Amino acid sequence: MKKLVLLGLFIAINTISIAQQGWKWPEDVETAKEKNALYVDAVKSKQYATAQAPHQWLLDNAPDLNESLYINGAKIYEGLVDAESDPAKKVALQEKALQMYDDRIKYFGDEANVLNRKAFTAYKYYKGNKSKYQELMTLFDKTFDMNQAETLDNNLMAYMDVVRRYKLSGGAITDEEVIDKYGMISDVIDGKIKTGRNVPRLEKIQANVDKLLTATVTVDCQFVEDKLAPKMRENKDPKMAKKVFQLMLSAKCSDSPTFVEAAEIVYETEPAFGLAKVIALKHASGGDMNKAIEYYTQALELTDDNLKKSEIYLSMSQMYASNGNKSAARTNARKALANDPSASKAYTLIGNLYMQSYNDCKAGVSKVDDRLVFIAAYNQYKKAGDQNAMNSAKEQFPSIEEIFELGLTEGQSMTVGCWINETVILERRP
Known part of the structure; x- marks a missing residue:
C-alpha cells in the first residue's frame, strides 16, 4: 500500500512538472495565472485593448514567463496599431510592437527566427519615415545575414525596397554595394524557386526585385561592362556571371560578347x-x-x-x-x-530553300525540268498552309506550251534533280 502511495505521488509531481515545462511563474503564481488567462482569452477574440493591461502586468512582474508572452504581445500591439488613428499614439504603439520582438530575443534567444519576423513589421512601420532608413537598413542586413536561404519571402522584396529607399535618400551605399545586395537576394529567390514550391509567387517577387534595382541605380550596358564584367573575369565566378547575364538581359545588352561570356560561365555550373x-x-x-x-x-x-x-x-x-x-x-x-x-515554319523553310535553288539547279536544257523546283516548293508551302507563298511558287510553274513542246503531260510524275531529289506531279502555271 505504501509503495502505491509513493508511486501515485511521483506520478502527480511528474505531471505537474510536465505541465509547467517552459513556464517560469513568479512568486505570485495565482495572480500571474489569472492575468495570463485574461489576456490570452482577449487575444483569441481580438480584443487587443482589453488584453493590454493584464499583459503589461506580466511584462512587469514575469518578463521571462514564457515565449508566448512576446508572440502574443506582438499580436496585441500590431492589432492596436491597425486600430489607432492618432499619429502620435500610433507611433508609440509601433515602437511597443517592435519591442516585443527585441524582448523575445532578450529572454528566449532564437535571434535569427525572431528578426526574420520583426523585419517585415519594421518595414511596414518605417518605410515612409526617412529618419528610420538607416535603422531599417541595419536590421535587414543583419536579418538576411543570419537567415540567408531561410529569409522569409516577404522580406526579400522588402529588403530590396529598403536598399532603394536608403540609397535614394542619400544613404551611405555605393552602386556596387546595391548590386551585391541585389545579387544575394536574387540568389536566395533562385534557390527557393528550385525547390518547386510557390514558383509563380517567387517569380513575381524576382520581377519586382528587378524593377527595384533599376529604380535604384542606372543599370545600362556600360555600367555592367565597367563595374561587373571585370569582377566576373577575375575568377570566372558563376554567381557574378549570373548577375552579369541577368542585368545585361534586363538592360538589353544581349548583343555584347560579354553577355555570351557570362552565359557560358553560368552554363558550366548550371x-x-x-x-x-x-x-x-x-x-x-x-x-x-x-x-x-x-x-x-x-x-x-x-x-x-x-x-x-x-x-x-x-x-x-x-x-x-x-x-x-x-x-x-x-x-x-x-x-x-x-x-x-x-511545325509549319519548317515546311515554309524547306519551300524557301527550293525556291532559292532555281539558279543553282537549272541545267538550261529543259525549261520544264528547271522549273520543277517551284512545284516542289509549292508542295511544301501547301503543307505549311501558306497561301501567298503557294501563289508565288505557282506563278513560276512551267507553261502549258513548254509542257506540250516536250511531249509531256500534266499529272505525270517527274523527278526534281540537283540536291533536292524529289518526285513531283507536273502542273502548269495559271
Whole structure:
C-alpha cells in the first residue's frame, strides 16, 4: 500500500512538472495565472485593448514567463496599431510592437527566427519615415545575414525596397554595394524557386526585385561592362556571371560578347536547355557555326520535350540556310517536323530553300525540268498552309506550251534533280 502511495505521488509531481515545462511563474503564481488567462482569452477574440493591461502586468512582474508572452504581445500591439488613428499614439504603439520582438530575443534567444519576423513589421512601420532608413537598413542586413536561404519571402522584396529607399535618400551605399545586395537576394529567390514550391509567387517577387534595382541605380550596358564584367573575369565566378547575364538581359545588352561570356560561365555550373539555346543562337548570329552546333547539340541532350527539340532543329535549319548549306538546312527542318508535325515554319523553310535553288539547279536544257523546283516548293508551302507563298511558287510553274513542246503531260510524275531529289506531279502555271 505504501509503495502505491509513493508511486501515485511521483506520478502527480511528474505531471505537474510536465505541465509547467517552459513556464517560469513568479512568486505570485495565482495572480500571474489569472492575468495570463485574461489576456490570452482577449487575444483569441481580438480584443487587443482589453488584453493590454493584464499583459503589461506580466511584462512587469514575469518578463521571462514564457515565449508566448512576446508572440502574443506582438499580436496585441500590431492589432492596436491597425486600430489607432492618432499619429502620435500610433507611433508609440509601433515602437511597443517592435519591442516585443527585441524582448523575445532578450529572454528566449532564437535571434535569427525572431528578426526574420520583426523585419517585415519594421518595414511596414518605417518605410515612409526617412529618419528610420538607416535603422531599417541595419536590421535587414543583419536579418538576411543570419537567415540567408531561410529569409522569409516577404522580406526579400522588402529588403530590396529598403536598399532603394536608403540609397535614394542619400544613404551611405555605393552602386556596387546595391548590386551585391541585389545579387544575394536574387540568389536566395533562385534557390527557393528550385525547390518547386510557390514558383509563380517567387517569380513575381524576382520581377519586382528587378524593377527595384533599376529604380535604384542606372543599370545600362556600360555600367555592367565597367563595374561587373571585370569582377566576373577575375575568377570566372558563376554567381557574378549570373548577375552579369541577368542585368545585361534586363538592360538589353544581349548583343555584347560579354553577355555570351557570362552565359557560358553560368552554363558550366548550371547547364540548362534554355541557356544552351540562348548561347547557341548568339554564336549562330555571330557566325561561329561550330560553337553554335556544340550548344545546339547540348540543348537537345538536356530535354526530352519533343516540342523543344523541334525548336532547336528549326533553329539549326535556319542557321544552315543562312550559311547556304541547303541540304543540311532541309535535314534539320525535317527533324523539326519529326518531333513536331505541326511545325509549319519548317515546311515554309524547306519551300524557301527550293525556291532559292532555281539558279543553282537549272541545267538550261529543259525549261520544264528547271522549273520543277517551284512545284516542289509549292508542295511544301501547301503543307505549311501558306497561301501567298503557294501563289508565288505557282506563278513560276512551267507553261502549258513548254509542257506540250516536250511531249509531256500534266499529272505525270517527274523527278526534281540537283540536291533536292524529289518526285513531283507536273502542273502548269495559271
